[in-house]
Amino acid sequence: MVQIIESQYKEILAQYIREQSEQNLYAGQILSRQFLQENVQPEEVISMHKAALAGLHGELPDEVWHSFDLLIEMMISYGMANRERQSLVQKQEELRVEMDLASHVQETLLKTQRPEIAGLDVGVISVPSRAMNGDYIYFVYDESGSAGVAVADVIGKGIPAALCMSMIKFGLDSLNDAAAHPSDVLGVINRIVEKSIDDSMFISMFYGQYNAEDGRLTYGSAGHEPALLYRAETDTFEELRARGLLLGVSPKAKYEDRSVQLHTGDLVIAMTDGVTEGRTEVGFIDHEVIFDMVRHKKDASAQEIAEYLYEELSRMQQAELRDDFTLVIYKKS
Amino acid sequence: MVQIIESQYKEILAQYIREQSEQNLYAGQILSRQFLQENVQPEEVISMHKAALAGLHGELPDEVWHSFDLLIEMMISYGMANRERQSLVQKQEELRVEMDLASHVQETLLKTQRPEIAGLDVGVISVPSRAMNGDYIYFVYDESGSAGVAVADVIGKGIPAALCMSMIKFGLDSLNDAAAHPSDVLGVINRIVEKSIDDSMFISMFYGQYNAEDGRLTYGSAGHEPALLYRAETDTFEELRARGLLLGVSPKAKYEDRSVQLHTGDLVIAMTDGVTEGRTEVGFIDHEVIFDMVRHKKDASAQEIAEYLYEELSRMQQAELRDDFTLVIYKKS
Amino acid sequence: MNNQSSVEILTEWDIVAARQLGRNVAKELGFGTVDQARITTAISELARNIYLYAGQGKIEIQRVTEKGLNGIMIVATDTGPGIPDIRKVMEDGFSTSGGLGAGLPGVKRLMDDFKIETILGEGTDIRATKWLR
Amino acid sequence: MNNQSSVEILTEWDIVAARQLGRNVAKELGFGTVDQARITTAISELARNIYLYAGQGKIEIQRVTEKGLNGIMIVATDTGPGIPDIRKVMEDGFSTSGGLGAGLPGVKRLMDDFKIETILGEGTDIRATKWLR
Ligand SMILES: [Mn+2]
Ligand SMILES: [Mn+2]
Ligand SMILES: [Mn+2]
Ligand SMILES: [Mn+2]
Numbered sequence: 001m002v003q004i005i006e007s008q009y010k011e012i013l014a015q016y017i018r019e020q021s022e023q024n025l026y027a028g029q030i031l032s033r034q035f036l037q038e039n040v041q042p043e044e045v046i047s048m049h050k051a052a053l054a055g056l057h058g059e060l061p062d063e064v065w066h067s068f069d070l071l072i073e074m075m076i077s078y079g080m081a082n083r084e085r086q087s088l089v090q091k092q093e094e095l096r097v098e099m100d101l102a103s104h105v106q107e108t109l110l111k112t113q114r115p116e117i118a119g120l121d122v123g124v125i126s127v128p129s130r131a132m133n134g135d136y137i138y139f140v141y142d143e144s145g146s147a148g149v150a151v152a153d154v155i156g157k158g159i160p161a162a163l164c165m166s167m168i169k170f171g172l173d174s175l176n177d178a179a180a181h182p183s184d185v186l187g188v189i190n191r192i193v194e195k196s197i198d199d200s201m202f203i204s205m206f207y208g209q210y211n212a213e214d215g216r217l218t219y220g221s222a223g224h225e226p227a228l229l230y231r232a233e234t235d236t237f238e239e240l241r242a243r244g245l246l247l248g249v250s251p252k253a254k255y256e257d258r259s260v261q262l263h264t265g266d267l268v269i270a271m272t273d274g275v276t277e278g279r280t281e282v283g284f285i286d287h288e289v290i291f292d293m294v295r296h297k298k299d300a301s302a303q304e305i306a307e308y309l310y311e312e313l314s315r316m317q318q319a320e321l322r323d324d325f326t327l328v329i330y331k332k333s
Numbered sequence: 334m335v336q337i338i339e340s341q342y343k344e345i346l347a348q349y350i351r352e353q354s355e356q357n358l359y360a361g362q363i364l365s366r367q368f369l370q371e372n373v374q375p376e377e378v379i380s381m382h383k384a385a386l387a388g389l390h391g392e393l394p395d396e397v398w399h400s401f402d403l404l405i406e407m408m409i410s411y412g413m414a415n416r417e418r419q420s421l422v423q424k425q426e427e428l429r430v431e432m433d434l435a436s437h438v439q440e441t442l443l444k445t446q447r448p449e450i451a452g453l454d455v456g457v458i459s460v461p462s463r464a465m466n467g468d469y470i471y472f473v474y475d476e477s478g479s480a481g482v483a484v485a486d487v488i489g490k491g492i493p494a495a496l497c498m499s500m501i502k503f504g505l506d507s508l509n510d511a512a513a514h515p516s517d518v519l520g521v522i523n524r525i526v527e528k529s530i531d532d533s534m535f536i537s538m539f540y541g542q543y544n545a546e547d548g549r550l551t552y553g554s555a556g557h558e559p560a561l562l563y564r565a566e567t568d569t570f571e572e573l574r575a576r577g578l579l580l581g582v583s584p585k586a587k588y589e590d591r592s593v594q595l596h597t598g599d600l601v602i603a604m605t606d607g608v609t610e611g612r613t614e615v616g617f618i619d620h621e622v623i624f625d626m627v628r629h630k631k632d633a634s635a636q637e638i639a640e641y642l643y644e645e646l647s648r649m650q651q652a653e654l655r656d657d658f659t660l661v662i663y664k665k666s
Numbered sequence: 667m668n669n670q671s672s673v674e675i676l677t678e679w680d681i682v683a684a685r686q687l688g689r690n691v692a693k694e695l696g697f698g699t700v701d702q703a704r705i706t707t708a709i710s711e712l713a714r715n716i717y718l719y720a721g722q723g724k725i726e727i728q729r730v731t732e733k734g735l736n737g738i739m740i741v742a743t744d745t746g747p748g749i750p751d752i753r754k755v756m757e758d759g760f761s762t763s764g765g766l767g768a769g770l771p772g773v774k775r776l777m778d779d780f781k782i783e784t785i786l787g788e789g790t791d792i793r794a795t796k797w798l799r
Numbered sequence: 800m801n802n803q804s805s806v807e808i809l810t811e812w813d814i815v816a817a818r819q820l821g822r823n824v825a826k827e828l829g830f831g832t833v834d835q836a837r838i839t840t841a842i843s844e845l846a847r848n849i850y851l852y853a854g855q856g857k858i859e860i861q862r863v864t865e866k867g868l869n870g871i872m873i874v875a876t877d878t879g880p881g882i883p884d885i886r887k888v889m890e891d892g893f894s895t896s897g898g899l900g901a902g903l904p905g906v907k908r909l910m911d912d913f914k915i916e917t918i919l920g921e922g923t924d925i926r927a928t929k930w931l932r
Pocket of ligand 2: 153272273274323324
């Protein structure tokens with residue numbers, strides 16, 4: 001193998017010394033790619049070059065050959081660096097496999113079931129910016145027509161954030177009450193978070209509780225992005241804001257319950273800041289942009305609207321999600 | 334900067350062509366290290382070499398100069414590879430920071446408090462083989478003198494395993510009963526695990542429940558390494574084994590309750606397989622080896638015994654932990 | 667100020683022609699030997715991607731001026747299948763392995779500016795610029 | 800079969816002497832120019848670590864034979880502070896940065912076999928071998 005490569009190289013060198021054509025250089029570049037793939041180190045390339053030149057022009061004076069010997073010495077560090085790269089690439093590959101497994105475990109561990117309630121159409125999308133999602137959606141519902149949804153965002157991304165998600169999931173599991181008031185749910189989760197994680201991590205959460213019997217949505221927020229309410233009758237938007245500290249800041253934090261009456265065709269869009277703070281070439285994404293998209297698609301199903309918003313907004317960000325992107329849509333039918 | 338480097342290189346080349354001494358080569362190697370640190374790429378080294386040689390021996394024939402032009406072309410791929418290395422090193426550094434934060438989050442999230450019970454001395458050590466621990470120790474105790482301990486090992490390491498730990502912690506938290514029977518605890522956790530994670534992940538667990546009133550230890554096991562019982566009176570060892578499938582295999586798995594009477598000076602040593610399956614140069618670590626170590630240190634405190642076992646056993650493994658290493662010692666005083 | 671010329675990439679010979687065009691322009695603009703080699707290597711990688719994976723496309727070489735700097739821009743366009751996951755092909759560790767889009771992170775490193783747009787089923791447009799300093 | 804000779808490392812000049820010793824032995828054993836350069840670079844790295852961080856120590860060069868192969872073994876011993884975390888210094892990314900133990904993963908890559916023993920407060924013993932093929 002090495003001998004074939006050596007004679008190929010000598011051939012290219014001979015032609016290049018004769019012709020200096022672009023084609024010779026192209027042949028050289030292809031060979032050099034092959035060198036790299038077959039772990040030929042740069043110091044070996046110099047040595048091969050010296051041998052090839054000696055074979056072609058053995059008559060050259062000693063200073064030429066000495067000069068190559070120094071050059072071999074100079075290339076040893078680059079050879080070491082190249083071997084380091086190979087080992088780093090391999091490690092990265094192992095890590096990729098580990099992260100894929102981890103994000104699969106995260107998915108199974110945190111899976112939640114979309115409410116099936118008469119008169120309520122639910123759409124969901126959640127796309128992580130990196131391997132592991134730091135946004136979280138949790139549903140709880142019952143046969144009497146209550147449907148709660150928590151939309152949470154851990155401040156911070158990646159593995160540390162992913163670890164916190166399970167705490168939220170198990171906290172919500174332990175409540176297990178689809179009719180619970182948002183203020184109570186946020187209060188309980190706040191105390192768990194405050195107790196379990198240290199001062200550098202915070203979580204924002206929107207909690208919405210829909211009651212199919214009277215069509216009211218009760219909601220609360222722990223420092224979370226406001227949800228949007230689209231009013232079908234007037235074709236207008238309202239922001240659903242409620243006061244409350246981020247989860248984990250203080251065990252004494254109090255949360256509000258607010259409520260709105262939903263009518264046929266109304267949409268509630270809860271989201272994380274990854275939806276609105278996506279940067280485009282011209283700056284942040286404006287709420288007006290989202291309004292227009294929602295209006296354009298308002299007659300579609302909740303899931304179709306969610307996917308449409310993701311596609312349009314991620315296109316505007318040149319597919320470079322800087323933050324996890326999560327949307328939940330409740331559509332009253 | 335570049336000009337200083339260039340003239341330094343020319344100087345070294347001139348001397349080497351004249352003397353060919355080891356010292357010149359050493360000077361070259363030091364300069365080459367500096368090149369690498371200052372992001373001089375290998376193609377630039379060749380170009381610098383060509384220029385230096387031209388300055389010293391401009392009379393050399395054209396084939397020499399052409400040959401260097403081909404060599405520059407050959408080095409471009411190596412330059413790309415080197416830049417890739419730089420970016421990989423940086424990514425690895427970022428990952429290191431992320432993993433440090435993650436393992437800190439894991440620690441705070443999973444923290445558990447060592448029982449404080451009259452007549453019971455508790456020792457604990459848990460050392461991860463990588464950034465994140467896939468072994469887990471959980472304590473629960475009450476004022477009536479009950480002290481439960483769970484020692485768990487996720488089959489698998491790293492981030493995916495770490496994500497599973499929180500599930501166990503919150504499962505055990507929800508029980509919150511220091512007097513619960515091991516068979517019940519293992520049954521509950523088994524159902525949570527079976528429901529929450531997929532078929533590729535399993536967890537082994539030893540559960541021991543000590544009652545200070547009568548000095549009995551009741552224990553059960555879900556496919557976990559047997560615990561060791563050291564009898565002070567007879568200076569002998571017993572293995573504490575109990576039947577039961579790994580957690581997560583089947584929702585119907587049943588677990589045993591077994592029990593032993595502890596006397597003053599007796600030691601219960603629960604551990605994960607990282608303790609016994611550490612490989613040394615001569616093979617696996619034998620139980621007899623551990624027996625001798627325990628005998629040697631039996632009069633020390635439970636914590637001192639645990640730390641002594643870790644130091645001795647990790648020394649035998651040449652400090653290369655292949656698996657997470659976890660030990661809990663209950664010593665009846 | 668723009669000044670352009672281009673080579674259709676249909677055969678491997680066209681890769682050499684694109685390199686030659688790029689090298690000529692780079693030399694005229696005053697780039698040194700090392701930068702010429704980098705620019706032609708970038709052209710090679712882009713042209714090979716067209717040749718191997720898109721089947722059809724072209725390489726344009728433009729002289730560009732911005733903020734008083736002169737530069738050379740390689741524009742590689744094809745009507746191939748597009749790249750399904752740009753994030754993935756732009757990741758390190760792929761640049762030296764084989765496969766679709768191999769070498770794009772390498773091209774990005776050889777040049778100063780790099781921009782890629784791709785639409786599935788329609789094709790890919792890559793622009794890479796090197797400035798003369 | 801063993802055949803040894805050694806150089807005490809006290810000044811930077813001793814690094815050059817250790818290199819020269821290693822190169823002579825490597826040449827005599829029949830190693831080519833590239834391998835000679837790799838072996839002397841490994842010697843340099845080890846000797847520099849002694850010079851910079853341990854203050855005192857020595858480099859021995861041994862000719863070794865095993866399973867019919869001839870080889871050269873560099874033995875670097877010092878009575879310095881020892882290395883607190885071997886796992887860390889053997890990690891990639893440190894080899895090209897500065898600091899204690901810099902370059903050990905590099906030495907490992909330049910040679911065929913590599914073994915390190917260190918005791919805090921007592922010193923470090925590194926053995927690196929390259930086989931002639
Ligand atoms: Mn977040
Ligand atoms: Mn966010
Ligand atoms: Mn494990
Ligand atoms: Mn284990």
